[in-house]
Amino acid sequence: MxxxxxxxxxxxxxxxxxxxxxxxxxxxxxxxxxxxxxxxxxxxxxxxxDERRAHVIGITGSPGAGKSTLSGALVTGLRADGLRVGVLAVDPSSPFTGGAFLGDRVRMQAHATDNGVFIRSMASRGRLGGLSPAVPLAARVLEVAGYDVVLIETVGVGQSEVEIASIADTTVVVFAPGHGDAVQAAKAGIMEIADIFVVNKADMPGADDVARDLRHALLVGATRPATAWRRPIVRTSAGCDSPGGITDLIALVSRHRAWMAASGEAASRRRRRTADEIRTIVLEDMARRLAERRSALCLEELASRVEAAEFDQYTAADIALGSLIRGGRADL
Ligand SMILES: Nc1nc2c(ncn2[C@@H]2O[C@H](COP(=O)(O)OP(=O)(O)OP(=O)(O)O)[C@@H](O)[C@H]2O)c(=O)[nH]1
Ligand SMILES: [Mg+2]
Structure with missing residues (x-):
């Protein structure tokens, strides 16, 4: 290093x-x-x-729905508005494996020589399996480096998408004909995290059905307070020669941002995000200290005293936690 x-x-x-x-x-x-x-x-x-000034947009949804294509089209649209854009492609496994990223790189090539665009792939998993604290920290680096918008794209559908939503100011969930339906998304908890729904591949047959299913899922889903943000459904055709719906999507993202600021939701969402980050750092720090050799030895000592019926496992855990916090060995 x-x-x-x-x-x-x-x-x-x-x-x-x-x-x-x-x-x-x-x-x-x-x-x-x-x-x-x-x-x-x-x-x-x-x-x-440093001031928090960037708008963080999470792009998530079923594999192959067109998230990367849409991100590329969004970058073009945002650049046309004169904004600097950072893109973090967050992969659940590793930034260096899988063909998806290579494909993304090709798709993003149009922006490769543009100084106003920063593209980076990152691993999403932290030490304990949750979202890596490096992802929100990377978003903060881009914010400080003057990027007006940070796009965070996740691959696949699952827990990492839900976690990505916790670090985004606006979460866009992408659907497409033939790529998993709204019912599946509801099961995975994806419906709740969306601020804006996109039906991509609007140029393909079946897009109307997807939009209808989504509208239905929103109607029968959990009731939201009357003052809550009304979550729109927008159709895009990101992969076409002249992409459609991108200007509408950018306008909706801006409207959501303004609504968030005016309602106070922006501040409370950011506070929740920071609390999540602190929690992850605490847990990862504890796990790391526990894994260190000295603590491991100390656990063995505690175990033998539990075995000798001096105290129980919970008391031993209290002693171990105390020593982890002080950074030394347990006072036995
Ligand atoms: N017809 C049509 N095809 C599209 C559109 N958007 C993307 N595609 C195609 O759909 C395929 C998948 O697009 P990607 O952008 O890689 O999708 P993704 O959601 O990022 O995929 P993963 O990262 O693998 O989950 C590609 O072959 C795209 O060219 C669209 O609006 N219309
Ligand atoms: Mg992709």
Missing amino acids: VVNRPADIGSLVRAARQGVIKAAARLISLAESEDDPGLARRVSEALSQ
């Missing part, structure tokens, strides 16, 4: 603030470094005073 002094991180952050793309990329790599979590901490600390 070349950068390992706090001073280096400080200068990277200064460079990122001035829009040096390489500095932002480097900071994201540091945020991701599993072998030295202290680096992510220093990146986070160095960004703590």
Whole structure:
């Protein structure tokens, strides 16, 4: 690791603030470094005073529904509005496996030489299987680096999509004919997280049926307060030579953003997101300390005392937690 002094991180952050793309990329790599979590901490600390100004958009939905194509079309549309856009393609397994990312890279190639676009693939899983704390930290790096919009695209349908929604200001859920129906999405908890529904591949037969099923699922779904955001359904044909519906989608995202700010929901969603991040950091830190050799040895000692009927497992756990918090061995 070349950068390992706090001073280096400080200068990277200064460079990122001035829009040096390489500095932002480097900071994201540091945020991701599993072998030295202290680096992510220093990146986070160095960004703590920066203003939160970017709009974070989560793009999720069934595999093959056209999320990447839609992200590419959104980037084009947002660039035409003069906005700088960061894209994080979050893969449930690893950023370096699977053909999906290669395909995405080809699709995003049109933006490869554009300084106003930053594209990066990241692993979504953290140490404990939940959403990696590196993902929201990377979004913050892009925010500090002056990207107006951060698009976070997830691959597949499942828990990671639900978690991605917790870090987005606006969550767009993408459906398409022949790619899993609304009922399936409801089962996976996807319906609840959507702020905007997209029926992509509107150029294909069956798009009307998908939109109708969605409308129905929304009607029979959990009742929402009258003051809640009315979740729109928009049709797009992102993959066509002249994509359709993208301007409508961008307008709806802006409207959602304005509604979030005016209703106070933006602030409370961000607070929930930060609380989630703190929770993940606490749990991952505890897991790491517990896995360290010294603590492991200490657990063996505690176990033998439980075996000797001195105290029970819960008391032993209290002692272990106390020692983890103090960072040393348990006081036996
Ligand atoms: N006809 C039509 N095809 C589309 C449209 N949008 C995307 N496609 C095609 O659908 C296929 C899948 O698109 P992707 O953008 O890779 O979908 P994805 O949701 O990102 O897929 P994963 O990342 O693998 O889950 C590609 O062959 C696209 O060209 C569209 O609006 N109309
Ligand atoms: Mg994709």
